[in-house]
Amino acid sequence: MAFYVVQFLTGLASAASLFLVASGLSIIFGVTRIVNFAHGAFYMIGAYIAFTLTERLSGAFGFWGGIVLAALAVALIGVIVEMVLLRRIYHAPELFQLLATFGLTLMVEDLVVLIWGPDDLVGRRAPGFKGAIDFFGQNIPSYDLFLIVLGPVVLGILWLLFQRTRWGVLVRAATQDRDMVAALGVNQKWLFTSVFAVGVFLAALGGALQIPRDAVHHAMDLRIIVEVFVVVVIGGLGSIVGAFVAAVLVSELNAFGILIFPKISIILVFLVMAVVLIVRPWGLFGKPEAPARKTPGLTVNPWRPLTSNERLAALAALVIAATLPLFAGNYLLTVGSEIAIFVIFAVSLHFLMSVGGLASFGHAAYFGLGAYGIAFLAKMAGLPMIVCLLLGPLLGCMGAAVFGFFAVQLSGVYFAMLTLAFAQIVWSIAFQWVSVTGGDNGILGVWPPSWAASPSHFYWLALGIAALVTIALRAMVFSPFGYALRATRDSLLRSEAIGIDAKRIQWTAFVIAGTTAGIGGALFAYLKGSVFPDNLGISLSVDALVMVLLGGVETVSGAVIGAIVYKALNIWLVSQTDLSKLVLGGFIMLIVVVFPKGIVGMLEMLAQRRKKASPPGSPLLAKPIESAE
């Protein structure tokens, strides 16, 4: 019995940091409507700076002062980030905001390694809380008891701040109607910056308070952000009480999940999240949001099928690509195959995002599931390649069917957070369930049979499948299903009013996109001859998002170009520098801020401008349509 009580208290202690970070994320989202992906990065910097300060400053005062100073310093960094980066993208679509803050996260990950080195750092114990308390023969660290008390105290302070101060009243008012607050003479810029500073302070404090419990390392940002996303999805974005209750719930589920499913404890959290989403899609303490207004200011060119000239041009490009083995060596052909596979992956996400309006932040899950599907079939069942290629993607399809069902219940940022959390869950299963997946060692020796083994043959195979997939998805855009899907994207309510079963259409699109990604993953497994948990990791999901963005979200098939350019650039970059995350993160922020239409989008705009300049034509059709509100 005593053991369970101690386990329960450990869970409560873990909840404290989780609550601090989640409440910060919630507060920032409430006012600025930005889901700050970089929140985990601020948590991590908080821990690193606190480590350095508590090492340098001595005594109890030095320790606690160091913790608070670290959080303040990170809050200051947050203010700079808000003023330099976020102010430029408050009016951009949610996807861009998530991506920009993710780019920041990538940069921070490389920066902390540059500054503090790649090794785990073990911090000082907290003065006054070094020992443990005996509880019927079980030890409870006294620092855990401190954290258990701290959580409710912070909740109380936040409550007072929001209920009893003018600043709190303004923040709550702005959470509901920003424009009206401005129309009453309140300077929004200042309000946003201060809210961001408070939110970042909470995240950094959460990180700093972890140092006596856990080692500081450069991957702690992603770990916490996924848990925080789960917490705010369960508790309801924007609710501080919800963040507290959900943080306790998730921490307890983790604490006891380890006892029930030692290998895949995260399953329990997932099950609870699934139940909450079915019963209350907006979270336990959240409020149902009005259907999101369409993002204003985005010009959308009416989509049309390719003209016969354009078809010929595309065919010519394909033929030229097919001649690559005639003059290129094996290395280039392998790169070519990889690019073709990423075209499949990018096109599948593009279908979900641009046609369906559903920006998935965990699309790699289905790519990786396809890869693992192949590994199981080829290694364990020993099936031939053709059969494997037909059956392997089915694992991606099934994963998409299960997760997609829950994900499409939500939209916008909730959808993005949920897909990310699902992907992370799949990743942890692949990572933890060593007896089946091989864990970190992956599954090796998945090689194609002799007919497809030579680089040129494999290249042709990959190219051919990539072309088929692209054509099939393009055809689907202009099919009745594609029209229905685009209708749900443009207005969920109106599409339902004309009899479209929107959730079903979106779910179908999710499954199609997941299966297609699985095809890419299946080929990838054969190309590399092995499968690893990284094949379904977050960075691969973000690669896909960047490819789509680079090509142009508003285009029909921009992802093809985006994938080719990005993948080629990426392969080249990794061969040139060790700081690829730093460069990539900067690159992502650059695209979002200066280049939001992507390559194909820019080309289309230029073509349009030329068309407008040349007199006749049809001015009505050539004119971009802009949503009024």
Next chain:
Amino acid sequence: MKLTVEGLNSHYGPAHILFDIGFEVGEGEVVALLGRNGAGKSTTFRSIVGLVAQRTGRIMFEGKDVSAKPTHEIVREGLGYVPEERRIFTDLTVEENLEVGRQPKRPNAPHWTREKLFALFPNLGEMKNRPGGRMSGGEQQMLTIARTLMGNPSLVLLDEPSEGLSPKIVEQMVEAILTMKKEGVSIVVSEQNLHFARLISDRAYIIERGRICFGGTMAELDARPDIRDAHLSL
């Protein structure tokens, strides 16, 4: 002049909404902006306080050009705005709603306190701690006006204050507006209801399809039944 609007043009995306709107408001005057639904009354107000991004033209308030300023700075100059859809903060109590509107005292404008506003709108004083979302439409309308007055404006843009209210509340509204005028607040009130406008206004402009097509005293408007019938539905 308290407020002078010259050559105001506004767009929503590609749609041109306002065409060379121009009008004036004198010190302490109540001016009605009359027009049908969709004529451009609300857009005119939103443009003046800078809530419409695409606008050109000159807006002089107390002799200063405010057309290039952001919304909160225009409002802080003493130009209050009461939106049409009320837009009270439903999660906040009556007192908290008023707190959001509070701004420092201004030398050239009447100073409003909570007590003074509760005297002007007695209903509000009885529900200080009620959340805005649990108030009737009339009470919400009073709250939006009171909230804007907390900013001590010297001029208020009132967007359709009588819309959707019961006749009894409309009477209270007339009295409140006349009290505001007596205190020295200049007022521009947009209205579809000529009867309501006549009770409170010194002068009137008629707006139709984004253009001002009449301007004059209420007596001058009454002398032109043709204009009245062509542009206002009675």
